[in-house]
Each structure stands twice: as structure tokens, then as C-alpha cells.
Amino acid sequence: MDTSVVAHPENSPNEMVEEVDPAGNVIRLVSRKEMRAHVLWHRAVFVAVQSEVGQILVHRRAETKDVWPGCWDVAVGGVLSPGEEWEAAAVRELSEELGITGVKVELLGTGVYADPNVKLVAAAFVCRTEGPFVFADGEITEAHWVTREELPVWLSAKQFLPDSVALVLPRLTWE
Numbered sequence: 187m188d189t190s191v192v193a194h195p196e197n198s199p200n201e202m203v204e205e206v207d208p209a210g211n212v213i214r215l216v217s218r219k220e221m222r223a224h225v226l227w228h229r230a231v232f233v234a235v236q237s238e239v240g241q242i243l244v245h246r247r248a249e250t251k252d253v254w255p256g257c258w259d260v261a262v263g264g265v266l267s268p269g270e271e272w273e274a275a276a277v278r279e280l281s282e283e284l285g286i287t288g289v290k291v292e293l294l295g296t297g298v299y300a301d302p303n304v305k306l307v308a309a310a311f312v313c314r315t316e317g318p319f320v321f322a323d324g325e326i327t328e329a330h331w332v333t334r335e336e337l338p339v340w341l342s343a344k345q346f347l348p349d350s351v352a353l354v355l356p357r358l359t360w361e
Contacts, residue, residue, distance in 0.1 A: 203228050204268050208298055210307040215268055222252055227305040231275040232261035232350050233291060234312045235284065237331055240360050243319075244340060245329035247347075253303055254347050258340070261310070261350040262326075272296075272309040280313060285320030289313045294357035299349040310354045334360040 201218040205226045221228050235243040242260060249255045262283040266275045273291060280286040294310040319329065332340055341351070
């Protein structure tokens with residue numbers, strides 16, 4: 187696994203994103219900075235990566251992330267661009283964060299998540315690949331394959347993103 191990191195700034199605070207209602211209906215366009223500052227509802231996508239033997243790829247987020255910097259995650263993903271379709275966003279995030287192209291993504295389901303840090307309407311996907319992974323955009327600082335049996339130990343020992351844990355793990359099947 188290539189764990190090299192190329193420094194790059196977090197998504198631009200001036201990037202425009204869709205503010206949505208809890209049903210996912212677009213209300214208006216706002217800057218990413220405004221969305222984060224006011225914890226506005228927005229659309230996001232999560233993609234769990236599983237190996238051919240069913241392990242899940244967990245990773246640590248860069249300290250430059252605008253929410254939950256340095257925390258661990260069970261899925262790659264991010265905020266959708268205005269008008270972007272769920273599957274297109276999943277494919278884009280795999281390419282940006284892991285350097286993966288040409289893999290099939292499977293929809294696990296959709297849901298909502300809200301806490302003091304984020305409010306989002308999301309789609310969760312899974313893809314099955316062994317890599318190789320290239321963390322060229324700098325959003326991931328390290329990654330590890332984890333078995334189903336090992337995952338509870340990881341979850342209890344490290345701080346994981348609560349949104350992806352809530353929206354991805356209950357929908358994930360282990361092979």
C-alpha cells in the first residue's frame with residue numbers, strides 16, 4: 187500500500203455546496219465555509235472499501251480536514267458538488283482519495299445523520315478492490331486492512347467519524 191502523502195489544502199472554503207432539507211431537497215447554494223460554520227444540512231457520500239477476503243480499509247484523516255481532523259474513518263467520501271449524482275460522487279471520491287479508478291461501486295443505502303458537527307443526507311456505497319492505493323490528494327495519512335473480528339477493537343481504541351460508522355457499518359455485509 188502506497189502511503190505517501192502529497193500536501194494539499196483542504197477543499198476551498200469558497201467551494202459552493204447545496205444546502206438541503208433533511209429529505210435531501212435542495213434549498214440553495216452556500217459556500218462550504220458557511221455550511222460548516224452554521225452546520226447546515228448537505229449531501230455527502232461514503233464508500234467503504236473491502237478486500238476480496240472481506241477486510242475493510244480503515245484510514246486516518248489528515249490534520250487539515252475541516253471536520254474531525256486526524257480521526258479514523260471506515261469509508262472514504264465527501265460532500266457532493268452541486269447537481270452531482272450519488273454514484274458519480276462515490277467514483278470521484280475513490281479516485282481523489284485512493285487513486286482508484288475503474289471499480290464498480292454498489293449502493294448500500296441512503297440515510298440521514300445529524301450531530302453538533304454535521305447534518306447530512308448521505309448515500310453509502312461499497313467497492314471491492316485490493317488496490318493499489320495512492321493517497322495523492324493528502325486527505326489520508328495512513329490506512330490499514332481490518333477484519334470483522336478486529337474492527338470492534340479499532341473502534342474502541344481510536345476516535346472514528348461517527349457519521350460513517352452510523353451510516354456505513356450497519357449496511358455493510360462481511361464476506
